Amino acid sequence: xxxxxxxxxxxxxxxxxxxxxxxxxxxxxxxxxxxxxxxxxxxxxxxxxxxxxxxxxxxxxxxxxxxxxxxxxxxxxxxxxxxxxxxxxxxxxxxxxxxxxxxxxxxxxxxxxxxxxxxxxxxxxxxxxxxxxxxxxxxxxxxxxxxxxxxxxxxxxxxxxxxxxxxxxxxxxxxxxxxxxxxxxxxxxxxxxxxxxxxxxxxxxxxxxxxxxxxxxxxxxxxxxxxxxxxxxxxxxxxxxxxxxxxxxxxxxxxxxxxxxxxxxxxxxxxxxxxxxxxxxxxxxxxxxxxxxxxxxxxxxxxxxxxxxxxxxxxxxxxxxxxxxxxxxxxxxxxxxxxxxxxxxxxxxxxxxxxxxxxxxxxxxxxxxxxxxxxxxxxxxxxxxxxxxxxxxxxxxxxxxxxxxxxxxxxxxxxxxxxxxxxxxxxxxxxxxxxxxxxxxxxxxxxxxxxxxxxxxxxxxxxxxxxxxxxxxxxxxxxxxxxxxxxxxxxxxxxxxxxxxxxxxxxxxxxxxxxxxxxxxxxxxxxxxxxxxxxxxxxxxxxxxxxxxxxxxxxxxxxxxxxxxxxxxxxxxxxxxxxxxxxxxxxxxxxxxxxxxxxxxxxxxxxxxxxxxxxxxxxxxxxxxxxxxxxxxxxxxxxxxxxxxxxxxxxxxxxxxxxxxxxxxxxxxxxxxxxxxxxxxxxxxxxxxxxxxxxxxxxxxxxxxxxxxxxxxxxxxxxxxxxxxxxxxxxxxxxxxxxxxxxxxxxxxxxxxxxxxxxxxxxxxxxxxxxxxxxx
Amino acid sequence: xxxxxxxxxxxxxxxxxxxxxxxxxxxxxxxxxxxxxxxxxxxxxxxxxxxxxxxxxxxxxxxxxxxxxxxxxxxxxxxxxxxxxxxxxxxxxxxxxxxxxxxxxxxxxxxxxxxxxxxxxxxxxxxxxxxxxxxxxxxxxxxxxxxxxxxxxxxxxxxxxxxxxxxxxxxxxxxxxxxxxxxxxxxxxxxxxxxxxxxxxxxxxxx
Ligand code: SF4
Ligand code: SF4
Ligand code: SF4
Ligand code: SF4
Ligand code: SF4
Ligand code: FES
Numbered sequence: 001x002x003x004x005x006x007x008x009x010x011x012x013x014x015x016x017x018x019x020x021x022x023x024x025x026x027x028x029x030x031x032x033x034x035x036x037x038x039x040x041x042x043x044x045x046x047x048x049x050x051x052x053x054x055x056x057x058x059x060x061x062x063x064x065x066x067x068x069x070x071x072x073x074x075x076x077x078x079x080x081x082x083x084x085x086x087x088x089x090x091x092x093x094x095x096x097x098x099x100x101x102x103x104x105x106x107x108x109x110x111x112x113x114x115x116x117x118x119x120x121x122x123x124x125x126x127x128x129x130x131x132x133x134x135x136x137x138x139x140x141x142x143x144x145x146x147x148x149x150x151x152x153x154x155x156x157x158x159x160x161x162x163x164x165x166x167x168x169x170x171x172x173x174x175x176x177x178x179x180x181x182x183x184x185x186x187x188x189x190x191x192x193x194x195x196x197x198x199x200x201x202x203x204x205x206x207x208x209x210x211x212x213x214x215x216x217x218x219x220x221x222x223x224x225x226x227x228x229x230x231x232x233x234x235x236x237x238x239x240x241x242x243x244x245x246x247x248x249x250x251x252x253x254x255x256x257x258x259x260x261x262x263x264x265x266x267x268x269x270x271x272x273x274x275x276x277x278x279x280x281x282x283x284x285x286x287x288x289x290x291x292x293x294x295x296x297x298x299x300x301x302x303x304x305x306x307x308x309x310x311x312x313x314x315x316x317x318x319x320x321x322x323x324x325x326x327x328x329x330x331x332x333x334x335x336x337x338x339x340x341x342x343x344x345x346x347x348x349x350x351x352x353x354x355x356x357x358x359x360x361x362x363x364x365x366x367x368x369x370x371x372x373x374x375x376x377x378x379x380x381x382x383x384x385x386x387x388x389x390x391x392x393x394x395x396x397x398x399x400x401x402x403x404x405x406x407x408x409x410x411x412x413x414x415x416x417x418x419x420x421x422x423x424x425x426x427x428x429x430x431x432x433x434x435x436x437x438x439x440x441x442x443x444x445x446x447x448x449x450x451x452x453x454x455x456x457x458x459x460x461x462x463x464x465x466x467x468x469x470x471x472x473x474x475x476x477x478x479x480x481x482x483x484x485x486x487x488x489x490x491x492x493x494x495x496x497x498x499x500x501x502x503x504x505x506x507x508x509x510x511x512x513x514x515x516x517x518x519x520x521x522x523x524x525x526x527x528x529x530x531x532x533x534x535x536x537x538x539x540x541x542x543x544x545x546x547x548x549x550x551x552x553x554x555x556x557x558x559x560x561x562x563x564x565x566x567x568x569x570x571x572x573x574x575x576x577x578x579x580x581x582x583x584x585x586x587x588x589x590x591x592x593x594x595x596x597x598x599x600x601x602x603x604x605x606x607x608x609x610x611x612x613x614x615x616x617x618x619x620x621x622x623x624x625x626x627x628x629x630x631x632x633x634x635x636x637x638x639x640x641x642x643x644x645x646x647x648x649x650x651x652x653x654x655x656x657x658x659x660x661x662x663x664x665x666x667x668x669x670x671x672x673x674x675x676x677x678x679x680x681x682x683x684x685x686x687x688x689x690x691x692x693x694x695x696x697x698x699x700x701x702x703x704x705x706x707x708x709x710x711x712x713x714x715x716x717x718x719x720x721x722x723x724x725x726x727x728x729x730x731x732x733x734x735x736x737x738x739x740x741x742x743x744x745x746x747x748x749x750x751x752x753x754x755x756x757x758x759x760x761x762x763x764x765x766x767x768x769x770x771x772x773x774x775x776x
Numbered sequence: 777x778x779x780x781x782x783x784x785x786x787x788x789x790x791x792x793x794x795x796x797x798x799x800x801x802x803x804x805x806x807x808x809x810x811x812x813x814x815x816x817x818x819x820x821x822x823x824x825x826x827x828x829x830x831x832x833x834x835x836x837x838x839x840x841x842x843x844x845x846x847x848x849x850x851x852x853x854x855x856x857x858x859x860x861x862x863x864x865x866x867x868x869x870x871x872x873x874x875x876x877x878x879x880x881x882x883x884x885x886x887x888x889x890x891x892x893x894x895x896x897x898x899x900x901x902x903x904x905x906x907x908x909x910x911x912x913x914x915x916x917x918x919x920x921x922x923x924x925x926x927x928x929x930x931x932x933x934x935x936x937x938x939x940x941x942x943x944x945x946x947x948x949x950x951x952x953x954x955x956x957x958x959x960x961x962x963x964x965x966x967x968x969x970x971x972x973x974x975x976x977x978x979x980x981x982x983x
Contacts, residue, residue, distance in 0.1 A: 105876075106874050106924075107874050107875060107876060107900040111876075139898050239892050240892060240893060240894075241892075242876075242877040242880075245877065249782075250779065250782075268889075271890070271904050271905075272904075598779075641779075641783045644779075645777075646777060
């Protein structure tokens with residue numbers, strides 16, 4: 001889809017007299033960057049809206065001065081990067097930024113990668129022409145992870161922009177500094193844009209937008225990542241290391257299926273302890289946005305491992321007699337392939353609950369649609385202007401699905417429909433054109449039928465669907481028909497591309513097959529294209545590589561899960577395994593991309609490959625499996641060491657490769673009749689993790705504080721005591737009640753990030769269960 | 777970023793070359809023979825004779841040429857680069873080092889390491905600082921780069937000890953707080969020795 005655009009809509013421009021091609025409608029700055037031309041710019045963030053805070057990106061286009069981050073290229077445009085006037089402006093701007101800036105680079109955390117430092121040198125600022133009295137600005141902690149030093153802040157607004165346009169929290173904003181007003185005399189004396197910039201700068205600082213001292217946000221730390229200076233730093237990192245002392249290890253975040261690009265940054269822990277330690281996680285923030293789990297949940301390595309021959313022999317023996325291997329999706333493609341090989345050679349059964357549910361769903365979808373994989377990746381979702389979500393708790397399941405939903409609203413003047421039984425107070429704030437349906441549990445089919453009704457070409461619909469479309473779905477899904485019709489008309493204005501994201505609720509659904517068929521019908525009969533959120537880290541990879549079983553009995557090996565013999569990367573099993581930051585290999589993420597990850601930390605124990613070599617056969621290194629990933633499932637037969645891992649200046653991702661999707665012809669689909677009496681009633685629990693928690697590994701990290709408890713909306717919490725007993729049909733749990741201020745309604749959420757709690761068993765194949773909640 | 781470094785998985789195998797040496801004797805007799813044959817050569821007695829002659833000259837004929845260390849010590853030039861000193865601010869007594877890490881970065885033997893942290897006054901605290909004197913080549917780059925004149929080479933050249941590590945921690949190098957009044961400022965790279973005058977001699981012009 002995006003490729004078609006790049007080929008067809010190119011325009012010719014000249015920059016400093018040289019001819020270049022650029023994408024039509026692209027900002028001059030991006031066009032220049034794509035062609036490796038440097039234009040000074042601070043405040044612009046790729047994928048966010050231009051704020052014109054820094055004005056450094058001034059260029060001359062067709063004889064007029066424009067801001068290159070905000071002006072679009074036109075056919076035949078002639079651009080000059082620097083004229084004497086522009087150079088004078090830029091020099092004055094940099095001088096202004098240095099007014100009352102403490103220039104404490106000697107102790108500053110940003111030193112060495114500071115844009116203020118770089119541009120001050122780049123523009124040769126060696127004298128200062130401007131002065132004004134300084135204002136007292138004190139450093140504060142905004143949250144458990146954010147540290148803000150306003151003395152260093154240059155009010156470029158990158159933090160507020162990314163928080164609003166990408167993350168969606170809009171938790172911080174510019175506010176009054178209370179500084180002295182600029183002397184009007186400067187206005188005549190200094191370049192115009194520099195004056196305007198200074199005027200604004202002198203008046204502002206950044207503060208939490210809720211009016212308190214604290215942000216109360218998603219704690220994603222993306223504001224820290226984009227800050228060009230040392231003003232925003234994570235609390236744990238402040239003053240602990242200089243940027244140049246850290247070694248960057250390119251990797252893939254292994255907490256959720258987004259599989260974000262990250263760098264683990266390591267150096268020896270201290271003078272006394274010379275073992276390498278991860279000091280922070282950074283990312284290519286222009287092209288990828290992390291969540292709090294990826295950014296702060298990095299110290300989950302397994303330090304206890306040693307090469308103990310007796311335990312290894314015990315492990316080999318256990319594998320030889322094993323009937324079942326029970327594992328989860330926090331596993332590389334290579335290891336998944338090893339397990340599949342064991343299944344083929346030794347006949348063990350493979351159990352992976354979340355990947356199996358997703359595999360079945362993907363299978364139903366492929367059968368109905370003829371496509372081996374879902375249509376869109378989440379970057380393509382981000383490029384659409386109407387986005388919908390069914391069956392996923394957007395804020396919790398996958399941060400990047402949520403970022404996409406938000407970004408569509410902010411950047412594409414988009415609209416959105418959000419269907420989910422658990423109400424949310426954040427999602428509707430993403431944009432003006434969002435309708436949220438907190439429908440009943442069990443009405444997911446109705447949500448899809450409703451979307452079909454809204455978007456499908458009636459003539460292309462199979463009769464089994466067509467005859468179901470007469471109901472008043474808005475009413476059924478808990479909305480107000482008259483009001484919705486009016487707002488929908490507004491939502492549809494100037495919309496061209498439509499996307500639907502579906503999530504885990506549908507995979508763990510009684511009617512999963514029917515839901516998958518409805519999605520296929522929707523795609524076949526409308527312009528809506530679908531993206532799926534794989535439930536956990538590498539669920540997509542496991543679903544493609546392994547032939548998973550539904551049920552199994554007998555002697556069980558648990559890999560990071562329970563079993564008679566336990567392999568564990570958490571250090572609590574019978575044999576240690578390397579954690580994800582100690583392994584190399586590939587992961588398949590929700591963008592249908594196979595991405596490489598490298599080992600950041602040392603590991604001294606055995607790996608799965610060693611066991612497989614003993615009980616079946618295996619090559620020397622784990623990564624030698626990479627080239628054997630099943631080509632028939634869309635993987636490529638390429639060596640691990642030849643996989644690239646970077647982005648280019650035009651924003652193109654070169655990380656690993658994209659899975660190949662195949663398609664075949666299919667017959668007409670026939671769907672079941674939707675029965676609205678299937679809705680779940682009574683006290684309902686939902687299997688859902690709090691933000692920043694995904695698995696035992698995120699839980700192990702010292703900067704992730706979200707606990708294992710019963711999450712409820714503030715209103716619901718009032719009706720409960722602080723500790724409750726939750727009784728399921730097949731077991732019970734005693735949990736602390738934790739309020740999630742952004743939840744709405746009566747459904748309570750129970751996390752599944754602790755594998756030892758066996759939450760999947762309690763929910764028995766569904767994501768919702770009726771429960772009884774008792775005080776204790 | 778280049779991924780080359782991640783492709784080398786041969787950790788542990790190094791390219792050492794073994795020297796072509798004679799066999800080491802293993803029996804006691806063999807070892808004794810080797811010692812005797814290596815020790816008693818005619819050159820030994822030539823050397824002993826020269827030493828004895830010069831001793832007689834120095835002690836009884838008034839022909840002493842050297843300084844009688846350790847009873848006599850020559851003043852050390854400020855340019856001399858011995859074990860480092862960490863200086864303090866004169867007014868407050870606080871250590872000067874701000875933990876900027878420039879010395880650590882510039883050190884060509886990679887022997888400086890420091891631990892820093894955020895302290896209760898919101899400042900960068902140097903919680904520990906160390907120089908590995910087994911590797912330091914006393915080049916003086918650290919002292920030259922230091923923006924705070926915090927680290928300098930002191931005059932302390934008597935560094936015989938069981939472990940070089942005994943000089944190498946922050947507090948070993950830091951001016952003791954009760955001796956702040958004795959702290960010597962570094963005079964700069966062009967500074968001359970205190971006894972420079974005495975060392976000036978007439979140029980021996982024989983013609
Ligand atoms: S923000 Fe940049 S310029 Fe300012 S003190 Fe830090 S490193 Fe120096
Ligand atoms: S905190 Fe950083 S990113 Fe935010 S406005 Fe200040 S300088 Fe810009
Ligand atoms: S941590 Fe994330 S959500 Fe919180 S203020 Fe920063 S960008 Fe916004
Ligand atoms: S947890 Fe998911 S969204 Fe967060 S950084 Fe990791 S991969 Fe990205
Ligand atoms: S260069 Fe000076 S101030 Fe900086 S860390 Fe070294 S001793 Fe301290
Ligand atoms: S980058 Fe264009 S105004 Fe800042």
